[in-house]
Amino acid sequence: MPNVAAVRLTYNPRVLWFDPNGVEFSAGDALIVKTERGLEYGVADENLKEVSEDAIAKLKSPLKPVMRKATSEDSAKWANLQAQAEEALPVFKEMVEQYKLDMHPVTVEFLFDGDKAIFYFEADERIDFRELVRALAAKFHVRIDMRQIGVRDEARIVGGFGHCGQELCCARLGGQFNPVSIRMAKDQDLSLNPQKISGLCGRLMCCLRYESDTYKEFKCHCPKQGSMVKVPGGEAKVVEINVPRETVTLQVEDKRVRVPVAEMGVDKKSGKPNSVSADVLEAAINAANPNMQVAEIVDRSIFTGTDKLAEAPVARHNESSRKSRKAEADEEQGRSSRRRRRSRGASSQATVEEKRDSQRKQRSRGETAGGEDQQKQGQGRVKRRSSQTAQGSKRRDGQASQNVQPKRSSDKPQQQKNRGAAQKQDKPKQQRRPGQRSSGLSQTKAQGSQQTQASETSTHRRPRRRTHKAQGGESQNREQ
Structure with missing residues (x-):
């Protein structure tokens, strides 16, 4: 029978066969193939493995040779490449x-030749690289x-530990992946929980x-779960079915028997x-009842016969520990009350x-606001004074135009006019009150009182209706 050399490569999960080519080696030796x-x-x-010729004939390609056993230089070169x-x-x-x-x-x-590098990557689709x-x-x-691999190959190359x-x-067993x-x-x-039945690869x-x-094989040769089985008396x-132990659990009356x-x-x-026969059922019931059969798991020779069970644990209280705990609780309560007082004092100060x-x-x-009101009042006074001076100038201009008039044939109107002017001159000049407009017209006492009340109540004055006596006299003369 021919011999082959079973060699495991670094990134190949399977153990490959090679032709020994006369090279002597043992398990664990480094080889250059x-x-x-x-x-x-x-x-x-x-070590060298003997296989049949039929197994070699089933291989897809002929066996490649083992070149030599790796030397120290080869190992150093391989470490450098890694x-x-x-x-x-x-x-x-x-x-x-x-x-x-x-x-x-x-x-x-x-690769060991040093002229080629293989880059492994994982992707779901084809990529243009x-x-x-x-x-x-x-x-x-x-x-x-560039070598594209799947998630299972990635887990095999990277390695790790499973749920067990x-x-x-x-990574440990290698071999070809089979569908699961x-x-x-x-x-x-x-359990069909994906987290429990999935590996690191997902x-x-x-x-x-x-x-x-x-x-599958065991379930083909055992009763189905939920089926009925004949027992003595019914x-x-x-x-329940336990495959590793190859047993079934039966519900007999009010007991469960394995x-x-x-x-x-x-x-x-x-x-x-x-x-189930009567003998098998009775043996199963006895095995399930611990009072019927005692397992010899302890050497009884070590007991003297006067041994007692351990006393039940009793809580023991120490008076000193109680006092210390009480003092700590009182101290903590005093601290909390002082904190509350401080917080209340701080809050009252904040409100004040x-x-x-x-x-x-x-x-x-x-x-x-007071300053703004005073400024507004001053501006109003200045405006009123300017308006009074303008009205006084207009009145004087009007009187001058009235005095310069053409002479008429009749002397009566002229005499009446002169008399009126003399009366005006004889009348004493009324003094202006502050805030009064200089209209030059005769005003009654009632009008003056109303004007003062309006000035006291509000800063704004209502426009008054003006009537000129001179104009009234001219209209009377014209009618005459």
Whole structure:
């Protein structure tokens, strides 16, 4: 039978077979092998292995040779290439962000020849990365190979620990991925919560497939859950099935009894167990009752016969601790009362200060309003005086125009006019009161009193109707 060398490569999950080519090695030795990509660095998974010729014939390609056993120089070169790969990964991520490509960089691998680098990335769709390949080639000066992988391959390369606490099955066991369905979880009576049946990759756990065939086979040879089974004195219902222990739980009257499937009677037609004998049922009941059978798990030779059970725990109170706790509580209560007083005093001071501020603001507003009123009154007085002087000038102009008139043939009107002027001159001149307009007209006492009352009540004056006696006299003379 031919011998093969089982070698595990760094980024290949499966163990590959190679032709030993006369090289002697043992499990765990580093080997330099030749693959389709070139020279690669690998580790022997086991010693020389004998396989049949039929197994070699089923391979898709002929066996590649093992070149040599790795030397110290080869190991140092491989360590240097690994360091270059770690430094290249951040650069790979930066360039992906720079070109805004929808991909997730996973890792970088430099082949042992040193003239080729493989960049692994994960993406949902096909991506045009031609510009990215040119940039990477200009940066690293090697041939660039872009390799798109799935989320399961990413988890296998990166590695990690699963829900069970062990290393991921895909990284530890390797092998080819097989499809996993939700039906496998249902057959194993597992919870269908995605968080419990999904792995780190976000897909269903690979281990669901490992025991799927075992569950299927056992359920084909045991009664279904909810079915009835014959027992001495009647029937019992199957309420639970335990596949790892290969037992079923029966509801017998008001008890639950666990019976091994191998000890049940089998129906000839269906080929499934459907009955339990009296001996098997009695043994199952005795095993379920702890009072009937005592397990010898403790060496009784260590007991003297006068041993007693431990006393029940009793709470013991210390008087000093009670006093200290009470003193602490009183002190805390005093602190809280002092804080309340301080807060009340601070609040009262704040209210007093607010009242003072409001009073000051009101006073300042009153002073500004009073000043504005005084300014308005002064402006009104100035306007009234200017209007009085203008009216006086108009009146004098009117009198001058009246005095300069053409002589008439009749002397009576002229004499009456002269008499009226003389009477006016003889009359004493009335003194003006402050705020009175200089109209030059004779006013009655009633009108003067009304004017003073109006001036006292309001600063604005109502316009008065003016009548000139001179004009009235002229109109009378014309009528005569």
